[in-house]
Amino acid sequence: MDIDLTGKSALVTGSTGGIGYAVAKELAKLGAYVAVNGRTAERVDAAIAQLKEEVAGGQFIAGVGSVSSAEGVADLVAGLPKVDILINNAGIFEPKPFFEIEDGDWQRFFDVNVMSGVRLSRAYAPGMVERGWGRVVFIASESAINIPSEMVHYGMTKTAQLAVSRGLAETVGGSGVTVNSVLPGPTLTEGVADFLKSMGGAGADLEETGKSFIAENRPTSLIKRLARPEEVASMVAYLCTPAASATTGAALRVDGGVLRGIA
Incomplete structure (x- = not known):
């Protein structure tokens, strides 16, 4: 099974901790050159230092900046104009009763959880298509299907990610670029x-x-x-390898069996 990512470059958004950090670690272990993203240089530098201790010979670069705005994405892309693998992981969540969720909350969640991936995919996927190889993965959630009543605005954004992921997969079909989403359970x-x-x-x-x-x-x-972050990261890393070349347009669960549907 070909899981070697030597020579491939990757960007993992929101990767100074949690699932994003675990994904960055797994990609580096497979040989990828990984851009670690976070909002501050201090957090990014600290994450890279820790990753270098945990991954012997791992190659990392700082990708500092917020992906919650068009300007932040533009700055990030300007400093990192090409990647072979894009992991749209950055996201926020917040339990809040539906009747207390204001317009600003809906917009903020949509900007961070959905538009960050839209903008970055729009920036990077055309280059992947031109080169005939690439991987885009959206980190969604089982909440995309099982909408949590305690944070409907979060569930809405995760459902939107599934639509964007499938639509982008359709757009780049036959190009050698795969696009998938991963649905973690509570992690x-x-x-x-x-x-x-x-x-x-x-x-x-x-x-x-x-x-x-x-x-x-x-x-x-x-x-x-x-679940543990590394359990989710293993699935994400596999999707980024040559071995997963026939898996695209899919929503793959790492939800611990929370979702009861068989499809």
Whole structure:
């Protein structure tokens, strides 16, 4: 199975922590040259330093800037004009009752979670098509299908990502470029850890608190626990390899079995 990414360049948005960090790590382990993205130079530099300790011989470059605006994306692309692999991972979430979600919240979530991937794909995918090879992956969520009542605005953006991903796959069909989305289930990222700590108080056992959260809020989970970022990253990294050349236009689940549909 050909999973060698030597000589390929990758950009992983929102990769100073969580799933994005884990994906950057896995891509580097497969030989890719990875641009680590975050909003501040301090966080990006710290992430790269840690990644270099964890991946012997790993190659990384800083991609500093917010992808939540057209200007931020333009600046990022200007400093990194070509990539072979684009991972649209940057995203935000926030539990909030529907009737309290204001217009500004809807727009902010759409700009960060959806338009960042639209703009970056529009910037990078044409070059991939010209070169006859490329990978675009959108990090969506099981919430794209199982809309959470506690954050409808988040679920809406994840559903939109599935539509954009499939539409872009149709657009570049036959070019050697694949476009897919990945649907993680609840995953123990830094943001989720903070959320769980707020539920259980200081010093809470995150693993046990996570299991309780799953039992109460995602009872259809088959693994009965939170996923780990590296478990999601393994799927994402595979999709970026030559071995996954016939997988495109798909929405692949790493949701721990939360979604009960068989399709």
